Each structure stands twice: as structure tokens, then as C-alpha cells.
Amino acid sequence: MEFLSFDYSFIVSATLFILLGTFVGMLIGALPGLGAMIAIILFLPLTYNISAINAILLLLATYQAAEYGGSISSITLGIPGTPAAAATVLDGYPYAKKKSPGKALGYSLFSSTIGGIIGALALFFISEPMAKFALQLSDPEFFLLALLGLLGVGAISSKDKIKSLISVILGLMAGTVGMDTFTGTPRFTGGSINLLDGLSIVAVVTAVFAVTEILAMLHGKINDKPTFDSQKIKVKLTGNEIKETSKPTLIGSLLGTIIGIVPGLGSGAASFFSYATARKISKSPETFGKGNPEGITAAESANNAAVGGALLPLLSLGIPGSGPIAVIMGAFIIHGIQPGPQVFSQDPGLVYSIFIGFFLTTVAMYVVGRLLTPRFALVLSIPCSILIPILLVLSIIGVYASNSLYFDIWFALVLGIIAFILIKLEFSVPAFILAFILSPIIETSLRRTLILSEGSYSIFLTRPYSLSILLFIIGLILLSTIPKIMKSKKMKDEDKGIVA
Amino acid sequence: MQKEDKKIELSNLKMIVITIVLTALYVLIWNLIGLFYLLTFFYILVLLCIYRWKLENKKKVIFKNILIALGTTVFVYYIFGVVMLVRF
Numbered sequence A: 001m002e003f004l005s006f007d008y009s010f011i012v013s014a015t016l017f018i019l020l021g022t023f024v025g026m027l028i029g030a031l032p033g034l035g036a037m038i039a040i041i042l043f044l045p046l047t048y049n050i051s052a053i054n055a056i057l058l059l060l061a062t063y064q065a066a067e068y069g070g071s072i073s074s075i076t077l078g079i080p081g082t083p084a085a086a087a088t089v090l091d092g093y094p095y096a097k098k099k100s101p102g103k104a105l106g107y108s109l110f111s112s113t114i115g116g117i118i119g120a121l122a123l124f125f126i127s128e129p130m131a132k133f134a135l136q137l138s139d140p141e142f143f144l145l146a147l148l149g150l151l152g153v154g155a156i157s158s159k160d161k162i163k164s165l166i167s168v169i170l171g172l173m174a175g176t177v178g179m180d181t182f183t184g185t186p187r188f189t190g191g192s193i194n195l196l197d198g199l200s201i202v203a204v205v206t207a208v209f210a211v212t213e214i215l216a217m218l219h220g221k222i223n224d225k226p227t228f229d230s231q232k233i234k235v236k237l238t239g240n241e242i243k244e245t246s247k248p249t250l251i252g253s254l255l256g257t258i259i260g261i262v263p264g265l266g267s268g269a270a271s272f273f274s275y276a277t278a279r280k281i282s283k284s285p286e287t288f289g290k291g292n293p294e295g296i297t298a299a300e301s302a303n304n305a306a307v308g309g310a311l312l313p314l315l316s317l318g319i320p321g322s323g324p325i326a327v328i329m330g331a332f333i334i335h336g337i338q339p340g341p342q343v344f345s346q347d348p349g350l351v352y353s354i355f356i357g358f359f360l361t362t363v364a365m366y367v368v369g370r371l372l373t374p375r376f377a378l379v380l381s382i383p384c385s386i387l388i389p390i391l392l393v394l395s396i397i398g399v400y401a402s403n404s405l406y407f408d409i410w411f412a413l414v415l416g417i418i419a420f421i422l423i424k425l426e427f428s429v430p431a432f433i434l435a436f437i438l439s440p441i442i443e444t445s446l447r448r449t450l451i452l453s454e455g456s457y458s459i460f461l462t463r464p465y466s467l468s469i470l471l472f473i474i475g476l477i478l479l480s481t482i483p484k485i486m487k488s489k490k491m492k493d494e495d496k497g498i499v500a
Numbered sequence B: 001m002q003k004e005d006k007k008i009e010l011s012n013l014k015m016i017v018i019t020i021v022l023t024a025l026y027v028l029i030w031n032l033i034g035l036f037y038l039l040t041f042f043y044i045l046v047l048l049c050i051y052r053w054k055l056e057n058k059k060k061v062i063f064k065n066i067l068i069a070l071g072t073t074v075f076v077y078y079i080f081g082v083v084m085l086v087r088f
Helices: A009-030 A035-049 A052-077 A083-098 A101-134 A139-156 A161-175 A201-217 A239-244 A246-261 A266-281 A293-317 A323-334 A342-346 A348-379 A384-403 A406-424 A429-452 A464-499 B013-033 B036-051 B058-083
Strands: none
Touching: A009 A035, A009 A052, A009 A348, A035 A052, A035 A201, A035 A323, A035 A384, A052 A083, A052 A101, A052 A293, A052 A323, A052 A348, A083 A101, A083 A266, A083 A293, A101 A239, A101 A246, A101 A293, A101 A342, A101 A348, A139 A429, A139 A464, A161 A429, A201 A323, A201 A384, A201 A406, A201 A429, A201 B013, A239 A246, A239 A293, A246 A266, A246 A293, A266 A293, A293 A323, A293 A342, A293 A348, A323 A429, A342 A348, A384 A406, A384 B013, A384 B036, A384 B058, A406 A429, A406 B013, B013 B036, B036 B058
């Protein structure tokens, strides 16, 4: 469709996909226990048949909208719709009960939009300089950066650090299944041709996130219908109300962007950190937890800003900043695009389309949120007994649609059951997935490094950037292990004192 | 001081096992004989009936289950079969 020599069909199709992603993301994000990840995974198989830019914008819109959607059940029911919306419950639910759920949702929507815009601006202004810097880096540095990402997520994502690291190792092992890219030798395929291309990324993420979540839903009272105040929920704020919460909104947006950049932290950590910071600097910290709108806006602006933050290292370094972004990285790979600094020079049109599209996802979230939040709130009354069969079928079909292989479905089911047991034993799913996604990058960059250095590991010490990253990694390990060792020693000394 | 032992609760285990077995049967029968849309309809219907069996007004519940199973199957047919041209 051309007019004045400009092709509008791309803009129309991108807008439609952004609106679709926003609608579905908000709907699924609003349902407690589902979250952004499930919404993205359900869409991932659909991206095979659409263009790369539409696929990426669809998934980004889903992610953005789901982060706001999570606040709908947080505020109306006191149950977080997404992990990142857990901080919103602290003040959102009390505010909704004391004053108005509509106003609380208004605070949430407005601050989510501001957070999304600031995340988009950070993406626009910082990613290209970061990518230019990244072009000075080579395989040794990429290996160490990927390792840093794994260590970060391993250290943060579970209470038990050993189990987190085991999850990382399992993810790396899963990533080695398939044909060796250097020698062409099949590895861990068991003679099956279905595994020559490696484990299907759609099957793995569906198993680890969707199947486990469905099995977890079966634990609870599946026929219970949540109830909430049925008065009309109008999402509107006055100028004064916006002004009063501008400071925590801005702080949350900046913190969320920065925290989103660090692999492994993600929206959940961003929202809690921002909430804690807003409480510290507030004129009335004693009112936090009792319905202070500053608590709502700090948390919500951070969790949406973290979306842009997490996309930044993916585009500029090829390293996803969060679990959902790692799955979105799958959409890049499905379309034959390896995200990283080279994308800026090889396909600048794609990159700038992502920047503009990402900004539009934030606008779409605000528009759809204003119009449809009261309707979405009604969806909360659907019991799990209806959701579970629908989600199961969509997950199975999604896995089949990616490669048309029954093998992938069986694999997803078996892996899903194993992952469910591992989650019960407090192993870390985000660590596993990030390690699985990064495994090819880590292996390729390490092997190329050793080819360059003719087998010598001293290359990591002789290159200045490598040495800096290596020292940072060592510092991170020491910072996380020394306090634990000292605490353990102190407890042993106290026990000895008691016994004596 | 030693770590305390933790008990892992697996409530509703019967429902989880039934779901897994039915899902495995669904995939197996689909693999062997095809008839994907018909199987999908019955799979959703059977699961809904099992999960919602204890609800009152059984006739209304079963009718609602049939509608949900039919609606989901039609949705799957349209999105995956017609739009995405996936051959099941």
C-alpha cells in the first residue's frame, strides 16, 4: 500500500501486531499465576509465519502489556498477576479497598507508561553507543560477558546458590545437544535425527514455564472463582494526583531501566528495589504498605522500564537481560538474526524499527489499558478448571506448530514434569533457561578464543577488556561467597560457645 | 547448625496424575490415528468434566463444558489451521 512513495503497509501491519500483543499480554498478565512468560510463549510459534520485525514487536508488546496487566489482579484481588507485580500488591490492594480500585489502576497505568517511555528512550540513546563499544570486543570478551550473565542469574534467582549453579550447568548441558557446529559430529542425540538440530527452543521454554505453571495450578482449588468489588472501574487521574506521584515514578523508571540491563535481575527485582527506594526517600514512609500511591507508582514504573532495560544488552551485546527477553531472543534466532552489535551494521533498518515500535508498544499499552482495564478485570472471575485445559491445548499445539514434530511434544511433556519436580526442590528455572539460550554463544566464543590463542588461556589475561571483565567476575564471586562463609563461621563459633 | 529438613507438599496429586495420563493418551492417539480436531474437542471436554465434576447443577456444567470445548477447538482451527496453515 503506497501513498506519496511511502509504504504504509508495514506501519499498518506493525500496528496491528502491537495491538494484538498488547491486548493478549494485558489479558494473560491479569490472570494470577500466568504472567508475561506464558503470554510470550503462546505467541512464539505464531512468529514463524510473520516477518521478523512484526514478530519482535508482537512479543515486545505482549511483554510490556503483561507487566501492566499483572497489576490488575494485584490491585483488585491482592494476588499478583505476574511476579513483577508482587510489589504493587503492598500498596495497590490497600488503596483499592480503602479508596478506589479505579484510581489505583490509574496510578499503575500512568506510571507503567512513563516507565515504558523512559525504557524506550534509554534503548534509543544508549544501545548504539553500547553496540559501538561492543564492536571493540571479541570472542574472549563475549565469552566472559556471557559467563557474567550466567553467574549473575545463578547468584540471584534462587535461595540456594548451589542449586542455582546446578541449574546453570544443566542448561549449558542441554544447549550442547545436537550437531557440533565446528566438527559436524552429533552430540547427545542418542541416534535420533529429531535431535540433530538440538533441543527445540519452543519445546524447552513451553516445558519449563507453561507446563510447570499448569501443573502448579492443579495444586490449588481449581474451581474457586475470585471475587472483588463489582463497581465500575474507571481508570482516570487528576493533574494533582499525577504531580504528587511524579518523583517516585521517575525514580522507579530510572532504577528499573538500570536494573533491567543487568542479566538475571529483571522486572521483579526492579519493582521491589524501586519500592524500597521510594519508601526511603518519601516524606511519609510510615504510610507505605497502607495504600500510599507512591508505592504503586514506584513499583509499576520500574517493572515496565525494566523491559526496555533488558532489551538493551540483547540488541547491543547479544545477551538477554531477563527470562522473557531470552525467549524473545528465540524470535530473532527463528528468523535467522543473531542479536548483538553486528545487527546495527548488518540490519540498521530492523534495529530502528524496533526502537520506534517499542515506543509504540508503550503508547498502545496506555490506550488499550484506558479503554479495556474494566473489561479485563472481569476476566479474573474465570476459574483455573476452565483455564487449564485451554492452556494445555494451546501449549501442545504451539510446540507442534514450530517444527511439526510429535517428538517435540513428548519432549516438552517429559521435560515439563521433570522441571516441575525440580522447581519443587527449589532449583532455578530462569538460570536453566538463560544458560540454555547462552550455551551456543559461550561454546562458540570459547572455542574460537582458544583457536585464536592456539590453546592458551592466557589470552583472557593479556587483553585489557577481558582482564577487566575477569576481575569483575572474581569480585562478584567473592562478594557473594565471603559474607556467607563468615556467617557460617560465626554460627559455628556460637554453637561451640553454647556447647561449652 | 544443620539445615532443617523440608517437607514438599504435593496436594491434589491425583488430579495432576490424571491430567498427565490423559495428555499422554491424547498425544499418542493423535500420533496414531490423526483426527486432531475431534480428539482436541474430546480431550478438552473430558478434562473440563473431570475438573468440574463436583460442581452443582451438572446438566448446566456439562453444557457449558461442551460450549467451551467447542469454542476452543474452533479457535484453534481458525488461528492454526486457517491463518497459520498448520497441518495437524
